[in-house]
Amino acid sequence: MGPLIEENLKQEVVLQGIAAAPGIAMGRVHLYNKHVPKIPDRTILPDEVPVEIERLHHAVARSEKELDKILGYAEQKLGGGKSKIFEAQIMILNDPLLFEAIETRIRSECKNAEFIINDEINKYQRLMLVAKDEYIRERAYDIDDLKNRILRNIQQERLYSRLEGSSVIVAESLTSADTILFSRNDVLGYATDLGGITSHAALLSRSLKIPAVVGLRDVTNKVYSGDEVVIDGYSGRFIIHPSKESIAEFEARRAKFLAFEQKLAGLRDLPSETLDRKRIDLSVNIEFEDELEFALLQGAEGIGLYRTERLILERDVIPNEEEQYEEYKRIADKMYPHRVILRTFDIGGDKVLPQSLPEANPYLGWRGIRICLDEPQLFLDQLRAILRASTRKNVAMMFPMVATVGEVREAKKMVEQAKAELRARGVPFDDHMKIGVMIEVPSAAVMAEEISRETDFVSIGTNDLIQYLLAVDRTNSVVAGLYQEFHPAVLRSIKHIIDASHKSKVWVGMCGEMAGDPLAVILLVGLGLDEFSVVPAVLPEIKKIIRSIKYKEAKRIAEKALRFSTEEEVEQYLREVIKEKFPEIPLG
Numbered sequence: 001m002g003p004l005i006e007e008n009l010k011q012e013v014v015l016q017g018i019a020a021a022p023g024i025a026m027g028r029v030h031l032y033n034k035h036v037p038k039i040p041d042r043t044i045l046p047d048e049v050p051v052e053i054e055r056l057h058h059a060v061a062r063s064e065k066e067l068d069k070i071l072g073y074a075e076q077k078l079g080g081g082k083s084k085i086f087e088a089q090i091m092i093l094n095d096p097l098l099f100e101a102i103e104t105r106i107r108s109e110c111k112n113a114e115f116i117i118n119d120e121i122n123k124y125q126r127l128m129l130v131a132k133d134e135y136i137r138e139r140a141y142d143i144d145d146l147k148n149r150i151l152r153n154i155q156q157e158r159l160y161s162r163l164e165g166s167s168v169i170v171a172e173s174l175t176s177a178d179t180i181l182f183s184r185n186d187v188l189g190y191a192t193d194l195g196g197i198t199s200h201a202a203l204l205s206r207s208l209k210i211p212a213v214v215g216l217r218d219v220t221n222k223v224y225s226g227d228e229v230v231i232d233g234y235s236g237r238f239i240i241h242p243s244k245e246s247i248a249e250f251e252a253r254r255a256k257f258l259a260f261e262q263k264l265a266g267l268r269d270l271p272s273e274t275l276d277r278k279r280i281d282l283s284v285n286i287e288f289e290d291e292l293e294f295a296l297l298q299g300a301e302g303i304g305l306y307r308t309e310r311l312i313l314e315r316d317v318i319p320n321e322e323e324q325y326e327e328y329k330r331i332a333d334k335m336y337p338h339r340v341i342l343r344t345f346d347i348g349g350d351k352v353l354p355q356s357l358p359e360a361n362p363y364l365g366w367r368g369i370r371i372c373l374d375e376p377q378l379f380l381d382q383l384r385a386i387l388r389a390s391t392r393k394n395v396a397m398m399f400p401m402v403a404t405v406g407e408v409r410e411a412k413k414m415v416e417q418a419k420a421e422l423r424a425r426g427v428p429f430d431d432h433m434k435i436g437v438m439i440e441v442p443s444a445a446v447m448a449e450e451i452s453r454e455t456d457f458v459s460i461g462t463n464d465l466i467q468y469l470l471a472v473d474r475t476n477s478v479v480a481g482l483y484q485e486f487h488p489a490v491l492r493s494i495k496h497i498i499d500a501s502h503k504s505k506v507w508v509g510m511c512g513e514m515a516g517d518p519l520a521v522i523l524l525v526g527l528g529l530d531e532f533s534v535v536p537a538v539l540p541e542i543k544k545i546i547r548s549i550k551y552k553e554a555k556r557i558a559e560k561a562l563r564f565s566t567e568e569e570v571e572q573y574l575r576e577v578i579k580e581k582f583p584e585i586p587l588g
Contacts, residue, residue: 010241015216017191020202021238022537024254025189026247030167032178033227037151042112052106052113056099059113059154060368064093066149067177074180074204086176089146113153121147145175168229172220174201183208189231191238193220206294213238234537239486268299272543274525278551281531282543283339285511289327292334295536299543302339304459305511307396308382309345318378324385332389339394341436341459341533342386344379346400347371368401373410383418390430398436400460403443404482408454423514438511440464445493449500458501459533462512466490484567485514491523491562491570498528509533518582519574521545526558545582 039173044052071086085132092098098120105116125143166186171178171484173194179201182190190205195214211233223229223240230239230250234257238248272282283304284295295303311327319327332340346368372379386397399411412435422429439445440461452458462485467473469489472482484490494510501508511532516534521542524532532542557577564570 012243012246013222013240015222015238015240017213017219017236017238018196019209019233020214021190021205021210021212021233023189023209023231023233024250024257025168025211025231025233026242026250026254027166027168027188027229029170029225029227029229031220031223032169032171032174032182033220033370034148034171034173034178035157037114037148037155037157037180039118039151040112041115044110044112046110046565049107051111053103055154056102056106056113056117057096059150059548060093060099062153063146063149064090066153066304067093070177070180075185078456086331088181089142092143092146093150095521111475114154117154118147142176145177146267149177155292155408168231170219170223176201176204179204179208183210189233191219191229191231193214193217199472201507203294204229207297214319223480224253224441228534260360260541260544264544267540267547268297270543270547272546274546274549274551274554276550276552278525278587280525280529280546281509282539282546283341283509283511283531283533284536284539286331286534286536289331289334291536292331295539296335298536298539300338300339300536300539303335304341304509306340306342307346308342309347312347313416318381321381321385321388324382325388328386328389328395332392332395336392336394339396341396341398342389343398343400343438344369344372344382344386346438369407369411370401372399373407373414376414379414380418380421384422384427387415387418387429387433388421390433391428393430393432393538395430396434396436396456398457400438400461401441401464402437402439402451403441405447405450408437408451412454439497440468440512442468442493445469445497449503452501452504452506455506457507457509458497459509459531460494462490462494462510462514463486465493465512466514469493485517485520486570486574487567488562488564488570491527494524494529495527495558495562502528507531516542518542518545519578521575522549522554522577522581523558523561525549526554526556526561562575 011540016080046094066084071090102113102116102120105111105120107493109116123144125147136520166188168189168191169182169187170191171193173192173244174182174190179190179398187210189210190201190212192201192212192214193216195202202212202214211231211237214233216238216318219238227240228242230237230242230246232238232250239250242250265400273279273280281301281304282299283302284291284298285305285307286292286303287307287310288296294296308324308328311324328342331342355388366374372382383397386395397415399408402408402411419429419431434456434457436457436459437444437451438461439448439451441459441464450456466483466485466487470482470484470487498508507530508528510529511533512525513531515524515529516538521532522545525546534542557574561570561573564573
């Protein structure tokens with residue numbers, strides 16, 4: 001059977017991973033099987049100890065030389081900020097305590113250098129790999145990379161990073177150094193079994209503008225070097241042996257994305273305002289600290305939603321006030337002078353609190369502000385931490401899952417108690433910190449005017465608001481098709497929330513997924529939304545649309561959309577508007 005016929009007989013396979021860096025790439029696989037040094041356990045004679053110490057010193061010096069070169073490549077491609085990853089590894093190489101401990105063990109145990117290096121550095125790795133925090137687990141892979149570099153150099157193995165031709169790199173995992181070194185070749189994209197959005201490889205891929213999909217679990221067992229594949233860094237899909245139809249589809253999508261991205265160039269420093277000077281704030285939703293630099297590169301004017309519950313969900317114990325303060329202060333300092341809105345713990349529902357009891361329907365149970373008010377010590381610890389982080393006056397706080405005016409008043413009393421406790425301790429804070437609420441429960445939407453009188457701002461959480469309004473569990477595939485963001489009831493509720501809050505002279509943001517949908521942007525501007533808070537990747541696209549329309553025109557479009565009776569009519573109308581004004585936007 002000829003190779004062409006054999007290629008055509010291969011079945012298309014679609015794998016779902018995590019979209020780590022945006023873009024679409026098509027090409028042939030280079031399967032990267034990283035060399036893992038073998039670690040002999042060898043007893044040495046006392047007079048061999050100086051030789052082993054010398055081998056150690058030589059390997060450390062060679063490793064530092066390699067990292068200096070990689071640091072230089074990184075600074076050329078990315079500038080100084082992201083290059084600090086490699087500066088940190090060089091600092092570890094220069095850590096006298098670590099290498100004194102290794103030398104001491106070589107002398108006292110009479111073991112070969114590789115064995116002691118591996119064992120000593122593994123101690124730190126094991127502690128990091130069992131951590132609940134994804135960020136710390138990802139840093140364990142950086143330590144592993146440094147360890148393997150030293151071991152490779154002590155065994156005088158060659159550094160491998162050169163490729164022939166264009167390639168999609170597929171690997172179990174990629175380190176920061178792998179990502180930088182491979183980028184010197186014609187790399188089309190990256191795909192890995194392991195990794196998350198906080199891995200340094202993922203962050204560097206975004207900065208290098210190389211499409212990447214991570215967390216594919218076993219992609220290395222399903223491809224061979226030379227296989228044709230597609231990487232969709234927008235959806236997280238990885239397609240092996242794509243059909244002619246799939247290739248045509250992705251080529252068309254890629255052409256649209258590239259054409260549109262070219263038009264987005266240069267938007268970062270331009271104001272987010274309509275043609276008739278209506279100002280719209282553009283913020284981002286953030287969960288991990290490592291996302292901040294990318295958000296700023298995309299032109300973010302602040303953080304509209306920082307999900308503080310990650311501090312609880314990734315560990316077995318609830319973080320204390322000091323641990324929370326350190327995290328919030330770092331975020332506020334990195335974003336200064338831009339505003340940072342810290343949402344208080346939104347736990348319960350699909351996010352389980354440690355030691356919480358099982359509930360038949362957690363979405364309608366003990367969650368959000370209800371838990372905080374029922375657990376005053378947990379809430380006060382967080383409130384004090386947020387207040388302490390506010391000294392530069394760019395921090396606000398927001399309460400989730402509010403259903404009644406009474407809950408807002410009770411939460412504000414707790415804030416005043418936290419302030420009193422800090423004053424008694426002589427701890428500074430912003431006494432005029434802005435306080436807002438999430439409007440994501442129908443009762444809060446109906447009572448928006450009364451609730452907004454108690455706050456400085458409100459933010460519409462469309463994900464929950466839509467599922468509660470339409471009685472549709474958005475995670476249930478059986479009824480997922482009934483989850484409709486353009487349902488007339490949803491649009492009229494959003495309109496009511498905005499109008500009622502404006503009556504109280506309160507600004508209104510939106511941090512749900514609807515805010516990041518290009519199809520919804522003109523509609524939301526026309527409804528009077530003051531702030532969009534979206535994932536960083538879509539921010540330039542949203543800004544482009546805002547800067548290309550008049551507010552008066554957007555209001556007319558929104559008024560017409562509100563008159564339709566079905567979701568299908570609304571969506572069809574909005575598609576016609578976008579197609580006419582922005583034919584280059586790939587709506588999918």
